[in-house]
Amino acid sequence: MIEQVANLLDRCRSKNDTVMPPTELFNEGWLLRVVLDWYSHQQNLDSPFAFERGAKWYSEGRLSSPFLARERSDPCAETHTHADGVIGHFKVRKRSEIKPNKSATQLVVVEAKLGSGLDPKTKNAPDYEQAARNVGCLAHIAHKAGINPADLTSFAFYVVAPKAQVDKGKFKSLVTKSSIEKKVKERALNYGKENEWYEKVFLPFLNVMCVKLITWEDILNDMESSVAGTEYRAFYDKCINFVK
Numbered sequence: 001m002i003e004q005v006a007n008l009l010d011r012c013r014s015k016n017d018t019v020m021p022p023t024e025l026f027n028e029g030w031l032l033r034v035v036l037d038w039y040s041h042q043q044n045l046d047s048p049f050a051f052e053r054g055a056k057w058y059s060e061g062r063l064s065s066p067f068l069a070r071e072r073s074d075p076c077a078e079t080h081t082h083a084d085g086v087i088g089h090f091k092v093r094k095r096s097e098i099k100p101n102k103s104a105t106q107l108v109v110v111e112a113k114l115g116s117g118l119d120p121k122t123k124n125a126p127d128y129e130q131a132a133r134n135v136g137c138l139a140h141i142a143h144k145a146g147i148n149p150a151d152l153t154s155f156a157f158y159v160v161a162p163k164a165q166v167d168k169g170k171f172k173s174l175v176t177k178s179s180i181e182k183k184v185k186e187r188a189l190n191y192g193k194e195n196e197w198y199e200k201v202f203l204p205f206l207n208v209m210c211v212k213l214i215t216w217e218d219i220l221n222d223m224e225s226s227v228a229g230t231e232y233r234a235f236y237d238k239c240i241n242f243v244k
Contacts, residue, residue: 013238026239028112032085032160033059034235035219036110038226039087047222048214052106052154054089061086061098063109063137064144066202067125067191076191078122081137085110088154100145106154107147109138113161115243118174125187131159131174131211132183139205149204156210162240163215175213181206 011017012025036057039049051057062080069077080097089104100107111118111134118130135157142152149155159175166172173179181203188198216236223232 023242026242028114031239032112036085055106057087062096065137066140083109084112102146108156109134111159128187132180135180136184139202143201149208158212158214160214163217166215177211
């Protein structure tokens, strides 16, 4: 059965033979998965995606929000956030919920983009965009796990996008600590959380977090040193082609 699934996905490469839209395979989700899998097998690599000892990765994990519903039909609440990729020391609970280990030293969330931008809002919070939402959830789950911010040696939120989009400034104003700090503060106040949560929980984690834009091209430069480097580049080119 697994071989059959692999064969069906492989047929996405052929315009005349494919039995599904090629974007079922050639998309940012699969691109990120092969990237994270590659990095997970590398050692002594100087990269934002370097895996610490004992770290693993997971795709489409659910991050609990500090702004979950307090009652049915809570007008200020939101649901869990789905992370494109998570790297670090954690367990995957029921319904793919990510629960960091209390002893975790690495916890990284990656948002992958090819053609689209960051989601500009949450249903009940029109100004709470995707970068701020991910960072708010990341700080929340780390705090709930009992992690001391000072113990985190690799704690980050990365947005990965094509160099052409990054150079045009498509994400620049949103993927910054100052923008995220402002929007999480507004979200906390509108939700009804007291300043104590923002100041005593969120800010200490934000202060030790790395927030950064990374291009797919920079990642591919790392991967091109491997035997299958040209294959990764070809896969990326197909993904870019199909999102145009």
